Amino acid sequence: MAPEKTPQSQPDKQPTRTWDQQRGAVRLRRARNCDDTTTDQRLLDSRGPSDWAHTDPWRVLRIQSEFVEGFGALSEVPRAVSVFGSARTTPGSQHYESARQIGEALVNAGYAVITGGGPGVMEAANRGASEADGFSIGLGIELPFESGLNDWVDLGVNFRYFFVRKTMFLKYSQAFICLPGGFGTLDEMFESLTLVQTGKVTRFPIILFGSSFWAGLIQWIRDQLVENGTISPADLSLIHVTDSVDEVIRIINEAQDSIYEALSTPRQ
Numbered sequence: 001m002a003p004e005k006t007p008q009s010q011p012d013k014q015p016t017r018t019w020d021q022q023r024g025a026v027r028l029r030r031a032r033n034c035d036d037t038t039t040d041q042r043l044l045d046s047r048g049p050s051d052w053a054h055t056d057p058w059r060v061l062r063i064q065s066e067f068v069e070g071f072g073a074l075s076e077v078p079r080a081v082s083v084f085g086s087a088r089t090t091p092g093s094q095h096y097e098s099a100r101q102i103g104e105a106l107v108n109a110g111y112a113v114i115t116g117g118g119p120g121v122m123e124a125a126n127r128g129a130s131e132a133d134g135f136s137i138g139l140g141i142e143l144p145f146e147s148g149l150n151d152w153v154d155l156g157v158n159f160r161y162f163f164v165r166k167t168m169f170l171k172y173s174q175a176f177i178c179l180p181g182g183f184g185t186l187d188e189m190f191e192s193l194t195l196v197q198t199g200k201v202t203r204f205p206i207i208l209f210g211s212s213f214w215a216g217l218i219q220w221i222r223d224q225l226v227e228n229g230t231i232s233p234a235d236l237s238l239i240h241v242t243d244s245v246d247e248v249i250r251i252i253n254e255a256q257d258s259i260y261e262a263l264s265t266p267r268q
């Protein structure tokens with residue numbers, strides 16, 4: 001019979017129990033320390049040439065560097081609006097032309113245009129902005145099926161991490177406009193709605209362009225979310241739905257005015 005492993009027979013291998021510990025943001029209760037390797041072993045006994053780059057502690061530095069690069073590249077960006085929508089929209093289609101007009105109108109109203117830098121609606125909005133001689137920005141994302149930044153992006157920043165990129169959209173935009181899209185667009189829309197609903201960002205319009213495309217979702221939100229009490233009826237007012245480019249600009253300008261009013265300075 002195999003000898004029983006007890007603290008006496010295997011003194012060095014026994015996991016050590018520690019009491020509650022607070023390590024920065026992390027709370028450890030009844031923690032077990034099972035790591036019986038030494039720091040030197042972990043440093044010198046590498047498993048492969050790129051092991052270090054894939055361990056979470058090092059990943060944190062890459063995440064950090066992505067924040068630093070993003071903040072650095074975008075810090076001088078003037079007032080801007082982000083435009084989201086399908087990567088699959090084709091040039092010449094109605095949604096493509098709407099996005100192009102929105103890009104142009106935003107520039108004429110004094111805003112830079114930020115998109116995901118990809119094809120479809122993103123390209124169209126960048127194109128409208130660039131054709132109107134405005135500031136056209138693309139925040140690209142590394143994807144398995146890389147499509148690269150579209151040709152109408154004047155300032156492009158590529159990100160590895162979705163969540164870092166999302167921070168940039170929010171930090172450097174005064175409003176979000178969502179054109180018809182798929183999961184990516186819905187993700188961007190619902191994340192921004194959550195941030196406005198929870199008060200993380202204020203006076204931040206979320207505009208859904210294309211009423212017939214969005215009607216079913218709005219109805220579902222009303223019938224299911226409001227009816228079941230998972231959102232309050234007032235939350236519906238966080239979403240603006242329109243088919244008018246002029247209305248888009250009016251909504252954004254009004255929100256800007258209310259910010260300047262709160263600060264008691266006129267809008268520039």
Ligand SMILES: C/C(=C\CNc1ncnc2c1ncn2[C@@H]1O[C@H](COP(=O)(O)O)[C@@H](O)[C@H]1O)CO
Binds near residue numbers: 088117118122143188
């Ligand atoms: C699918 C194709 C290329 C994808 N390239 C993208 N580049 C940049 N940003 C993207 C890309 N795809 C999605 N996004 C982001 O999500 C939104 C669109 O996603 P949807 O699922 O198409 O609605 C968009 O706003 C971007 O921020 C080749 O066709």
